[in-house]
Amino acid sequence: MEINGLTWGLTIALIVGLLAFDYFAHVRKAHTPTIREAAVWSAIYIGAALVFGLVFFAFGDTQHAVEYYTGYILEKALSVDNLFVFLVIMASFKVPRDYQQKVLLFGITFALISRTVFILLGAAIINAWSDVFYIFGIFLLLVAGSQLKGELAGDEAEDEADNIMVRLAKRFLPASENYDGDRLFSMVDGKKVMTPMLLVMVAIGATDILFAFDSIPAIFGVTQEAYIVFSATAFSLMGLRQLYFLIDGLLDRLVYLAYGLSAILGFIGVKLILHALHENNLPFINGGENVPVAEIPTTVSLLVVVGVLALTVVVSLYSPKGKALIALQNAEKFAHRYSKLPADAPAEERRRAEEKMDEWTERAENVDQKWKDELLDHKDTFSSIIRSAHEARLQDASATDSRGVSQKIVAQDGPDV
Template sequence: MNVPLWVWLVTIVGFVLVIGADLWLNDHKPHAVTLGEVTRWVVFYVALAVAFGVGVWLLAGGTYAGEFFAGYLTEYSLSVDNLFVFLIIMSAFKVPVVHQHRVLLVGIVIALIMRSIFIAAGAAVIDRFSWVFFLFAAFLVYTAISLVKQAAGGEDEEWKEGRVLRWVRKAFPVTDDYHGAKTTVRIDGKRWLTPMLIVMIAIGVTDIMFALDSIPAIFGLTQEPYLVFTANAFALMGLRQLYFLLGGLLNKLVFLSYGLAVLLAFIGVKLALHALHENELPFINGGQPVPVPEVGIGLSLAVIVGVLAVTTVTSLVAVRMRPELAEQSSAITAPPLARTKEEAARLAEEDEKADHHVSAPKGD
């Protein structure tokens, strides 16, 4: 897939414009989001991704379009599982409801920039060393097994401040309280960081850690850097609204980890087969390609859609039959989602009166 430089530039500018419009429309006046508002934005971002995929199909063919949709669905589904950690971070930092949208947006922009660097590096390495696919395959299978063990053991996801945030707190003074949407304030002639900036960094850094499994996963579906980048970008851009819309449903997706484990294991096997097909390692078949069947993108897309559908339906049915499953999954609750503008105004007023004193979460 030969993508000219001007197409890359137009695509990046397009993403910047959309993110800028989202930031201005939603955050120029901080407010508690409503159900209708979030739903419209989710539909908009999904429609935008679908339109892009159709464009790829018309201009580059069905194979590349299938690779984009498979990558997009995989990245989006992995992101849904990550939303729970975002809830924990928001709760740990007691982020005011009216500012959660901005925190997510800035944090995700940080993650998108860092992921772009990872994608460029990954593409360069893959182009020179095909045996890297063996490492990706092993890592994805290992991650799948870890997800199953964690889900079977009923372990709750925990979050603690890592080295990056501890370094920031050590290098710069941080206030205990929020100061509206400000990321820095001047107190007695001295510049202080606020918890708003710290939590933005936390979201961005956490999402970078999630990229350790999502980037290898999407490279297992397409080796086209342009498709890898756009699939990641569309998934991340729509993640913010999904955080509010699906927040109340996260605890009901009790089998999500199992579904994601199946997807990662499937892509891991697909990568291993591809690595054997492109083999250059001298100790495997004398350094010659191994004639193994490869999994086509059509089958990959069908498996991804099927696994996600089965996981969602079985989770909702199980929770309906046994409500205690949802209660056992997590004590973290989603942010309140207003159904009307009046209710949003009331939530914002209550939130303004709340005490948003933040005690630093403990590090490792």
């Protein structure tokens, strides 16, 4: 497949069109997407990305097709990891649920722009100095090691809401403490001030730049074709907003995702160093001659990326830690859901809600204490939600029986979970 100016132009027009559609059709009116809406549009965007890769096969360009799919899966995985940080930022700024998708779409747009700049710079540097792959490879190994070290040490996620860009914005521009709808500026006492909506966008924009530093070198380890890098990166970002609302609540169940991504970044780092050795021009390495090392084929990279991600998901969900987190989260979820039942809820609906609440509360009580200590950031709040729901059940005149796990929890000063 020939990659020329027309190919670039059509692809950029497609990406801009998708972004424009998102702005005018989805986030123009503030709302929280339903699960069905998020699922449908996530499927549409992922389907569009997969179909785009088939174009290479249609032209008989199998090599670029494999590179595109490998890059797309790699960047998608890194983008999902980015959602964790976006979640922290929006929680720190207490962004209302209805306005979160607008913030996410801004973050995606800014990420696309910043990464496009990094892609062009990276391609120019590679053309001018091929030995830059040594730097890319070593950098990715350091990032992988740093991420792994943080996980093993049990470091909590940093509060990205207080980054330097936000502090500078607050220093030079007056800021309001309250949201004014989804407006970026508001009038307070006759003065125009920033709203927290603008500050959260600044925080996410600054974070996007940091993400680009490990994202772009990683995908250049898959392919050196700038067009493939751009298209795979762009399509991995498309639909990320819908994916956020689709898997919201499931994100933190991927308790070992960081380990998986660390392994992938380390693998790509090794691949880059091997490529650099194969194309070596540094005089202090093998006298400036190429080093006869085996390079890792792109097809192997694809299998490794997919395999590691699949293993990470399975281990996260079915390991003792993963099962403990699911039990703790579901205990809170079903207790909260029961407490929100209307007074006139049908008896059958109330009975099913009680059964779910009892089932998951009992599972949560049986979770090993070490997992409770590690997984619960606010144990008292978590416990009060469950206790309140069971107390409400006992006080509810429509409850037919209050035996078993419910009585046990209310009788205590507070549940273990």
